[in-house]
Amino acid sequence: MSKKDYYEVLGVSRDADSSSLKTAYRKLAMQYHPDKNPGDHDAEKNFKEVSEAYEVLSNNEKRQAYDTYGHDAFSQAGQSGGFSEGFGGFGSFSDIFEDFFGDMGGQGSRRREQRGQDLKYEIDVDLREAYTGIKKEISFDTLVRCDNCEGSGSEKRSGLKDCGACGGSGRTRASQGFFTVERTCSACSGAGQVITDPCSSCNGEGRRRKNRKIEVNIPAGVEEGSRIRLSGEGAVGPNGSVSGDLYLFVSMLQHPIFERDGTDIFCNVPISIVDASLGGSVDVPTVSGGKVKVKIPPGSQNSDQFKLAGKGMPTIRSTSFGDMIISLNIEIPKNLTENQKKLLRDFNEELTQNNNPERSGFFSKVKDFWDGLT
């Protein structure tokens, strides 16, 4: 079933601001409101479409998701839209109806909302994915609206009756001395309505378990523990009420070459004792996938660092980048041949104090130390 474009439903342009959205919505909602069109199924259908469109477009996050992914952004949540037989579906909705239909006395405004559960999903992201940002498909078990009863919980959809215990308000009152205590009605769990013919496929819950697959957008720059909220992608509430949110928790995978600290990237580069002594250059990989030629000055020491500005990780929701810091890891040669040993011994003969200023300095301090003891 292809759905109408939300902007078309409300008759507004794609760049409409929130006040023109609200104006358009109020006008159409007045026009199609079920109280004004009793028994008119087309009007009811239009009313639901208009409400759903407004619910999405009036919420910045949902609107953004809709602009990017269209109806796919809410593949399940959008269909239910949190809208059910009552009119308490969502905050923005009832806010407006309190203005306009304050006296409508409808069953809905009194009905208590039971929002669906928020879900948590831990998502593994590797360094390259965090560098570029990525779309990933995830699958998870959740509760979705029951198709058989369209979330109402009632097999024939006419089996919803106002709860006798609370008269449909979802709240009961009891007097205790001077005080009146209000409680959630236990007979209907606050729903205000009871189902007389529970749906055969969901036992009147209005929802069922399902494994959902959705594509999620991981923005560039995420790091360990980053939290991404997907509004309305959690479990649907009971009897078609509004869905909870889905929270993605980012778990970063280790990288074999790079280490990360915030937006900075660290890389240990092994170089030979000869390159460190004579100087040279080394090709260093960057997290962007490229490489940078780094000049090693003669006489470089172990752990000497070089900074490559702007070659680190992107800052989330920004255009700036951290730095890359390269540390030299000077490797002392192992497994020497007889000839190599001889060359090193000959080399050693040639060494002067000038070649090892640190070592010479250290031993002259040691001498001073011992002399000072006597």
Ligand SMILES: [Zn+2]
């Ligand atoms: Zn059902």
Ligand SMILES: [Zn+2]
């Ligand atoms: Zn009740």
